[in-house]
Amino acid sequence: MVSFKNLAIVTLAVTTTSVEGISFSNIYLNKAITIFKNPTSLIPSFSNSKSINYQDTKPIPGDSPIEVCDASEKQLLHLDEVIVTPNPPVAGQNLTFTAVGTLDKTIEEGAYVEVEVRYGFIKLIHQTYDLCEEIVKVDLQCPIKSGKQTITKNVEIPEEVPPGKYLVVARAYTKDDEYITCLTATIIFPVQ
Template sequence: MKFANAALALLSLGLVPASARTIPVKRDQSIIVADDDLKIPGDSPLELCPGAHENDIIHIERVDLAPNPPEAGEDLVIKAVGTVHQTIEDGAYVLLQVKYGLIRLISTKADLCEQVGNVDLKCPIEKGDLSLTKSVSLPAEIPPGKYTVIADVYTADDEPITCLTASVQFSRSGRAMGFLGVEL
């Protein structure tokens, strides 16, 4: 369960508890393609999901992770800056998937407003500029391999807030590795 928390923390949306139940997805989450146009600025592996984002309620301007790449058993500091274009009310939710290689480990739906307290926010999240800094302890027991996290976020009325993804490769030594095993 700690890994699910760390996974969502990588996406700077809060710490969502893991659940094994299957949930419906609203966007195609089967293929994640690296695209410089989708890369969130900053020092992180964070990207927007493929698709249109001009109507998203949150525009993320920058996300920085320290360390980047994250390391198993270490604290991860997340700094994020963005703009909320309309107030986010109770009932907003996150569809979270965590994959280990091709294996789906987690597929869950979580109440966004219950989770934002973990990043020192509360609902309603008011319209305007937003900045947050959060430190999260990553478990030392993260098995080596490639993890892909997808967080698709919606209002209570099913309007898209944002959709984010990140991929991180953890090595046996705990260091995260990039594409083809090259240390990031």
């Protein structure tokens, strides 16, 4: 995973901005480093939250690790293409992310996103974020206008990302609980 919040929010950012931006920060990385420094914190947790239906995912054109989840459900965001370079992402290297998509409805203050990050079967993070607060971190703001949009962002991936398989799921909703999108990505960082 691209440092926990980095990949979570690669996924999240596409949701958050109708492809207007990627909100990358170090919250997930710091939490991951804490977890890996304190092995007793690696106790698995289970959640009542909605799980991914792996039969209901749809790849997004562009050969990226990101897929639409809950694909049979009506969603406001429609991604035409997502390109991630390098693919797969590499710890210690910059990542370039380009996304093209269409948002059916303007997203206003009060929208939120539920993010879950797993390391293998171990849940590292399950948290809800204010969508509009997250996109401010990448020089964007609400309202996020409806229509077709393209974004390109460069992100530094820290070398400290622990090797392993990471699963990230982001489900975004409007302030009225309309489904903006569900995006998921599986990234494997090899032992270096």
